[in-house]
Amino acid sequence: MNLGSLFRLSAFTTTLNGGNPAGVWIGDTLPDPETMQRIAAEVGFSETAFVAPASGSDRIVRYYSPEVEVSFCGHATIATGVVLGENDGEGTYQLATSVGIVPVTVHQRDGKYEASLTSVEPSYAPAPHALVIKALSALGWIQDDLDGSIPPARAYAGAWHLVLAVAEQQCLAELNYDFETLKALMLRDSLTTLQLIWRESATVFHSRNPFPIGGIVEDPATGSAAAALGGYLRASELVTVPTTILIRQGEAIGRPSQIVVHIPVRGGIVVTGQAIHI
Structure with a gap:
């Protein structure tokens, strides 16, 4: 069983009473859709990102709200970038989402990790x-x-x-x-x-x-x-x-x-x- 690790962060803020909470689940492989949906509902935040290694790209990512899968989620991507920076260091991570590759660049600013995502073509x-x-x-x-x-x-x-x-x-x-x-x-x-x-x-x-x-x-x-x-x-x-x-x-x-x-x-x-x- 792929238990993975679940993190809870609030994105677009530097204080606990601000920002948008997101779940970030990281494991060796992605769970099946039913399990991801269940975990997202249990977390209860607007979105939870599920992250795993992927061939041809640094990571594969899927996003779930408590009720449905979402094609892309910005605040959960920022939260994912911060967790990847903390765990694996500064740099640019290529995230393979269901809508395309989304690069996320992570660096430290004043001792805190900051992430910048570049969207697919708008x-x-x-x-x-x-x-x-x-x-x-x-x-x-x-x-x-x-x-x-x-x-x-x-x-x-x-x-x-x-x-x-x-x-x-x-x-x-x-x-x-x-x-x-x-x-x-x-x-x-x-x-x-x-x-x-x-x-x-x-x-x-x-x-x-x-x-x-x-x-x-x-x-x-x-x-x-x-x-x-x-x-x-x-x-x-x-x-x-x-x-x-x-x-x-x-x-x-x-x-x-x-x-x-x-x-x-x-x-x-x-x-x-x-x-x-x-």
Whole structure:
């Protein structure tokens, strides 16, 4: 039996009361899907990463929420990078995920390990009007709440997210959505989270991320959505590249998180954060 080792960390934070908790399971071979799903449900965090050696790549990784397998998870990848750095040293690890190879570079900063993932090639498409209207209804928002300078989009960097930008921060602060209605809508449209954002300045964004398909009301830090947003902003020429933005997330639910997103001229989006054991 492949027992493996299970670690629990919080990513995109340096304090125990912040960030997004993730499980990181490391063993010689991956368990079968049913076992991975069971372990993820027992851990109870929004995602658990399962990591094992793989031929042709440094590691093979799969991600599970308490209810379903997820194609890619940014915060669990950052947590995985920190564990690999602690166990095997600084350097770049090639992670073979179900959506492609994701390099993760790990180094120490002020005595703590920091990890930077480079996403698969991002893409986006304007969000269909019908999807936007249904999402707004589930969120209790109206069309006039949206920021017209950042049009609604379906954005991808390993997983699909619906990006909705609001004109006023109050909309984010007062978020209270219909869980089952939004879950059903997201399942029909193959969405992993909603990336709900308010742009404070050219380089600072605030985000909230409903994650009902994973059985989670809200993600405190969502690296995959951060990468998808970076790709969307670049492709839509809503930022001048190269640039680096900061996404502040989790503050409204008492788990403040900071996600640093570097948007290069081309290629994958680089998402950086630290993680601590909990």
